[in-house]
Amino acid sequence: MDQLLQHLRSLGFTEMESKIMVELAAIGPSSGYEVAKRLGLSRSNVYAALQRLTQQGYLRCGDGEPSRYSVLEPGELSRMISGRVEASLRYVESEMPRGGPDARTFYNVEGERNVLDTLVRRLDGAVQEIVVDVWREEAALLRGELERAEERGVRLLWAIGGEAAAPAALPVWPPLGGGYGAEGAGPGRRFSFVIDRSWCMLGMRQEDGSAQAVVTEHRVLVELLLSHFMQELVLFGLQQDMGAELEERYGPRYRSIAEPYIGGDQ
Incomplete structure (x- = not known):
């Protein structure tokens, strides 16, 4: 009621x-x-x-x-x-006036419902391409919208994390000075979407379902997310083709490459 x-x-x-x-x-x-x-x-x-x-x-x-x-x-x-x-x-x-400047600003979206609603509206309006970099838990929440986009002929490019994630995935950066913000809150699961290479959302969802994200049409962040996505695919491809050789030289998950930059205690 x-x-x-x-x-x-x-x-x-x-x-x-x-x-x-x-x-x-x-x-x-x-x-x-x-x-x-x-x-x-x-x-x-x-x-x-x-x-x-x-x-x-x-x-x-x-x-x-x-x-x-x-x-x-x-x-x-x-x-x-x-x-x-x-x-x-x-x-x-x-009738809404259209004379204002095109500022390409960044804005925040807080709360799982608001984040999902914002995403659904943009996914429903996608015309050419959707680049999805999410964990399996978050991908399941938008399965219907993504399937409908594919049925319309929109190209979907995926990178899915989770238990079966590719071992070539990039490491999680540890916090400086300890703590990730709110007391008791873990790092959560990062997700990003780039739609038609002109709009993007980058956010984090916690285990309790809370979420927040930044949304923008700013070209710099759009290109950064696309570059990160491409880098993950390249690393995954290298792992598939040369995994044994790379592991023999650098060790499992290639930790020796990243440790000088992110620290060995994660």
Whole structure:
């Protein structure tokens, strides 16, 4: 129930309007007095909300005394809301001023839901290419969107981490001075996306599901992520073709190469 009310509020209905619509959908045609009594709300406020919802077309008011109100069937209600939202979005897209400077700024996105929503919107708009560098856990969250992109003809380039990750993966840099930030928080799992070589997101997701990311269309970060992705693929290719020789010379996972730069105690 709480989740349904939350979604109705996100569509622009007030808390009272949301409760009234759910109540009418559950109980059926009712008078304003009955609705106010069941919800424990002020009759004057309920009557005002019923009038607004009726004028907007979401409720029907039957003849007779007292007037009895009923909400549209779920399918009809969702089509009405969808049509109005789409009409508003089309208007905003066509009329929103476009004269501002193209600053190519960086901005932060916090919270798993916000990060995923931002990614889904961009993945759905991808035209040519998506470069994905994630762990298996995060890849699973976006499987549907990525599959639909492939079906549209968008090229997907993958680098997947996890238990079966390639041994040529780059090392994790240890923190300077100890600690990764918040007390008790580990380094998490890094992820990055580059879409159409013009937009990118770089972020981190923790075991508890919390996430934060930086998003930009700045060319420098886009190119850095693409270079890092290419480097991982090159290292993976070298491991596949020359793994035995490299391990014989440098040791397992080639730690002797990285230790002078990142320290041996990880």
